[in-house]
Amino acid sequence: MNEFQVELPDGSMMPRLGMGTWYLGEGRRPQTEEIEALRTGLDAGMRLIDTAEMYGEGEAERLVGKTIAGYRREDLYLVSKVYPHNAGRSHLRESLEASLDRLGTDYLDMYLLHWRGSVPLAETVACMQDAVDAGLIRRWGVSNFNLADMRELLSLDGGANCCANQVLYHLGSRGIEVDLMPWLAERHIPIMAYCPLAQAGGLQRGLIDSAAVRNVAQSHGFTPMQVLLAFVLHQPNAIAIPRSGSREHTLENAAVLQNPFTDEEFEELSRAFPAPNHPVPLDME
Template sequence: MKTIHLPDGTEIPAVGQGTWYLGEDRSKRTSETQTLRWGVENGLTLIDTAEMYGDGASEELVGHAIEPLDRSKLFLVSKVYPWNAGRRNIFDSCQDSLDRLGTDYLDLYLLHWRGSVPLSETVACMEELKAQGKIRRWGVSNFDLSDMQELLRLKHGENCAVVQDLYHLGSRGVEFDLLPFLHRQGIPLMAYSPLAQAGRLRQKLLSSAAIQTVAENHSITPIQVLLAFVLAQDGVFAIPRASRVSHVQANREAADIVLSAEELALLNEAFPAPNRKVPLDMI
């Protein structure tokens, strides 16, 4: 599988597992646990969660799923609410996430989105969490170019390891200026909603003739094309969410699909990247 190098040299798989909405319905616990474990055992060792998801229920599900697994082989990501991302709350928030996950460190801790806590305070706290061994590294989410420029001017801002933003074939705004900037800084982009939420985020995406043609070329589904497209971009990795084994299997398969230059051109023509600045897309 394609891998991504973090700024500190750590190599991680380019496809991980998202968990938004997972853990919220107790009756799905067995199948969701099986899905996450199947993913990990087949190389999708990065799991993305957040204190927000199900008010901690998603972190608890992940904790349950990974209990019998080798922690050292996992890459666990969680996120702090913006209003908890200051000196008053972040240390308790992080500990609560660790407790729910049943682990003593996070591989990556993200500021979920920007709020009113000064960025400099969040960065200083993130660095303290690192020094305490509670997190290995930190990053940000839902940040646009101007946010990143501001962040990188702060003390220790250059330690930002990852930016997690919305990115899929039907929403390519980050390609205009943010992605090239991150490239120059050596910071990878973790694409969230890479499947456009199974097409729901953009009308008629999955029925497009271009996507259908590419899917037929490789005998895969249109959704697998969406994942292959995101992974074809330099410095991009993705965290599709699946709640059933058949879907995580399909996502694992898509990680090995290489789109040809002609296929990428076809997709570009049908869903061009904007040639001007557009507001950062987020959900």
């Protein structure tokens, strides 16, 4: 493993820093600006793009499809997610093919179960494996799975082929460090951190205004937002997918990998925002 990639359980490599698309394609910004932001990231080496059929009911996938037109498919790493109610034999193949059509590609590098629903996990695993065998996806994973969910998943036939767990993780939400993150690390399953900049809710302001974050930012030559991202990427088993709708913000994110944290800086932030000392429920947004 190097600082730019993480090795997955199947032996393949995945970029450690990518771009999320939650709320993109929904008219909050001009579409041309959002496409420019994503293309700026691709051109800066952030070739991982994460999306989902849920995001704008497919509009984010369509935006990504427009973004990647003209890029070599082998230079991209595309991840999408299936709704829980579509994750069974009746609908997963149909949902996957619809996502591929919106993205303008014939395969995904990774396909995730967005969260756990009523479809039995064993059925979802079988459908994911069928999609791998059909060449529609290269590998699969899950999202918003706690430790109990992961233990159950890996006990199933084929469940050990899970290649990632996408969960909420940032400086202000460190509960996964108690049990889930080390358990996954022992099995070489990375976490994909969504909202690594604490985008959801009002917590972000309290983080970026804190003395510890501002002190590290000043000493490191970072903005406070870059500090939040660097904190996540300091974890060797973490992939970060911050959302950005502007070119400037995307370039700030891309710069973080070139200037990683020191252990001392990580510890300063940990003292100000410590992880819990006991298991807590999985945070979700």
